[in-house]
Amino acid sequence: MEPRLENVKAVRRSKEEKKLLRKQIKASHTLLKHEGISTVSKPTKSLVVANGGLGNGVSREQLQAVLEEAGEVGSLIMHPHKPYALVTYRTEVSAQTGHVLLNGRQLQCGDQVVTLYLSFVDSVDTESGGCAALPPGLVLVEEFVSPEEEVLLLDAIDWKSHDEEVTVQKALKHRKVKHYGYEFRYDNNNVDKDKPLPGGLPPACAFVLERCVRDRHVYVVPDQLTVNQYQAGQGIPPHVDTHSAFEDPILSLSLGAKTVMDFRHPNGCSVAVVLPGRSLLVMKGESRYLWTHGITPRKFDVVPACDPESPVALTSDLSNYSNLTLSRRGTRTSLTFRKVRRTPCDCAHPSACDSRQVPAPPSPPSLPRSRTDACRLEAKFVHSVYNEIAGHFSDTRHSPWPRVRHFLTLLAPGSVVADVGSGNGKYLGVNPDAFAMGCDRSTALVQICSERGFQAFVSDALSVPLRSGVCDACISIAVIHHLSTQERRQAAIEELVRLLRPGGRALIYVWAMEQEYNKQKSKYLKETREQAPSGSYTDNHDQETKGCEATATDSHNPGQQYSGISTQCSKVHPGKDSPGKLSVHTNRTAFNSQDLLVPWHLKGEGAEGVKKGGQGSKMIRDHPADTQDPVLAPCPVFHRFYHVFQQGELEELCARIIGVTVECSYHDQGNWCVILEKTRD
Numbered sequence: 001m002e003p004r005l006e007n008v009k010a011v012r013r014s015k016e017e018k019k020l021l022r023k024q025i026k027a028s029h030t031l032l033k034h035e036g037i038s039t040v041s042k043p044t045k046s047l048v049v050a051n052g053g054l055g056n057g058v059s060r061e062q063l064q065a066v067l068e069e070a071g072e073v074g075s076l077i078m079h080p081h082k083p084y085a086l087v088t089y090r091t092e093v094s095a096q097t098g099h100v101l102l103n104g105r106q107l108q109c110g111d112q113v114v115t116l117y118l119s120f121v122d123s124v125d126t127e128s129g130g131c132a133a134l135p136p137g138l139v140l141v142e143e144f145v146s147p148e149e150e151v152l153l154l155d156a157i158d159w160k161s162h163d164e165e166v167t168v169q170k171a172l173k174h175r176k177v178k179h180y181g182y183e184f185r186y187d188n189n190n191v192d193k194d195k196p197l198p199g200g201l202p203p204a205c206a207f208v209l210e211r212c213v214r215d216r217h218v219y220v221v222p223d224q225l226t227v228n229q230y231q232a233g234q235g236i237p238p239h240v241d242t243h244s245a246f247e248d249p250i251l252s253l254s255l256g257a258k259t260v261m262d263f264r265h266p267n268g269c270s271v272a273v274v275l276p277g278r279s280l281l282v283m284k285g286e287s288r289y290l291w292t293h294g295i296t297p298r299k300f301d302v303v304p305a306c307d308p309e310s311p312v313a314l315t316s317d318l319s320n321y322s323n324l325t326l327s328r329r330g331t332r333t334s335l336t337f338r339k340v341r342r343t344p345c346d347c348a349h350p351s352a353c354d355s356r357q358v359p360a361p362p363s364p365p366s367l368p369r370s371r372t373d374a375c376r377l378e379a380k381f382v383h384s385v386y387n388e389i390a391g392h393f394s395d396t397r398h399s400p401w402p403r404v405r406h407f408l409t410l411l412a413p414g415s416v417v418a419d420v421g422s423g424n425g426k427y428l429g430v431n432p433d434a435f436a437m438g439c440d441r442s443t444a445l446v447q448i449c450s451e452r453g454f455q456a457f458v459s460d461a462l463s464v465p466l467r468s469g470v471c472d473a474c475i476s477i478a479v480i481h482h483l484s485t486q487e488r489r490q491a492a493i494e495e496l497v498r499l500l501r502p503g504g505r506a507l508i509y510v511w512a513m514e515q516e517y518n519k520q521k522s523k524y525l526k527e528t529r530e531q532a533p534s535g536s537y538t539d540n541h542d543q544e545t546k547g548c549e550a551t552a553t554d555s556h557n558p559g560q561q562y563s564g565i566s567t568q569c570s571k572v573h574p575g576k577d578s579p580g581k582l583s584v585h586t587n588r589t590a591f592n593s594q595d596l597l598v599p600w601h602l603k604g605e606g607a608e609g610v611k612k613g614g615q616g617s618k619m620i621r622d623h624p625a626d627t628q629d630p631v632l633a634p635c636p637v638f639h640r641f642y643h644v645f646q647q648g649e650l651e652e653l654c655a656r657i658i659g660v661t662v663e664c665s666y667h668d669q670g671n672w673c674v675i676l677e678k679t680r681d
């Protein structure tokens, strides 16, 4: 009996080990795919700890303690929201011990358990970023009021009448809001300027206002106050305070627990600002008019680890930091003081200004009649739009489409692949054995590729700066439909063919006019607004569905700020009045013309949290952007030009090109696709 038992035990152990190894390999594939981190098999001093990130709810202290079981830790890098950490031990022996000892280790993080998987990496960049610049015009004044004054101010807020109005359930879900001076109406994002509230501002606030004037933060005394009280887990969606409602600047006094406020430029650049209790935030100029501000609803913030409990204001783009930790949120009350505006806003940011949007709608563009027209149309309705929406666009693009992945994974090791129109680079890491280069017309998207560790450069799809015949394969996914004439669409395919060596293959995807094929509706049509609420993104086949969709708020939000930004056509309505003009497509409906403008509703940071939580990476799940929140985030609308392809059109275009054969063509979730082979030079 003895030996048999021993045998069973041995088999069991090795099964567990095998399972662990499988999971570890899977984790390192995920790291490569989503984070661009390559692991190596030979031992080094550095390890990537999958699932050991701040994004998994693991705190720095907790992870450090576990890692030190294996030896002395030289550096530990934990980036905000990421599902991994990077550790460098003092010696390779310690790293090897850590690799053996800690693989599969389970950590209790709040009410969830995470399992760590460790793999060696070649080296770790230990650069710790400094403080990022604040958005222009933003000033943070620490210790603006004393602890005694803080108590006095908090006592002066009368929540009683507020609490009677809201049900317990609502109060639990949302931050508490109370207005003084004038009511701020969330239905039209404006104030009733002719209906001042009785009682004005609480007298207890007078000293704050005097101090603000004394210190020249404002020149005109504010006459409106909004008090927001946030419990841990509550937030405010990203928004710009309506230009036509309030003057510049806006002052926000933070009382109680500190929080992190996120500022975001329309180009996607974001800065997280730690607001300590008793500090005054002055939003002026660009930071007041152009950048959105918001607080992501979550229970922990990621803050620099140096002194997380200190009230010192640390303003930074947290993604530059390596030395970060989690800080539990508490109750924060903010007093936002504003001056009601009596004349239309004449700020320097008309693209974001609701006062500027009353004039007649700008005329929609027509289909181009010349090469110059086409370039102009694409510059305005494709290139500049992708630059403006790059951050949000990238947030909605994570999973490679299976058939594109399949094409890439079949390539022989060492193959050279060009992804022409690589977007955020989601295909560049799919086949680690191939050498993939990305290029895109959008500088902002190329920047995102580089940040993810991919090779990418800025290039027009019609003239890629690579030698002819250098590629074994090319992909062009959701790119050619953005070209506005047939000549240019054909030229884009010719350019792919030029890059291929004889025998090389290209995979092309374009959006299909036929969104229903073989009696099957594409996901784009199937996902109704209710199924895809604002900010809820899942990534799948349909290229242009997540994010360009109209959201539930659109139709109920007459006060929504349409910026139209670069496109200037957010109020374009096609049809009878504008013959020959491009029509604006209604998202998630069938196409009724081949050449059209497709709206993209730019969302802020709130959506990001949802996306990250939904990636299966065990990230802390930020509360989904709260569509019920009374503050409606202004949602600028951009329009992108598309030529949707009819059945057979893509093949026909390929057939015009000499030295090419179409190997196969298919319909894939609302796209027409071909694989072509270059038969000769």
Ligand SMILES: O=C(O)CCC(=O)C(=O)O
Pocket (backbone or CB within 6 Å): 226, 228, 236, 241, 252, 253, 293, 334, 335, 336
């Ligand atoms: O809580 C804060 O500091 C900001 C509040 C705010 O942005 C607003 O009420 O518009």
Ligand SMILES: [Fe+2]
Pocket (backbone or CB within 6 Å): 239, 240, 241, 293
């Ligand atoms: Fe605000």
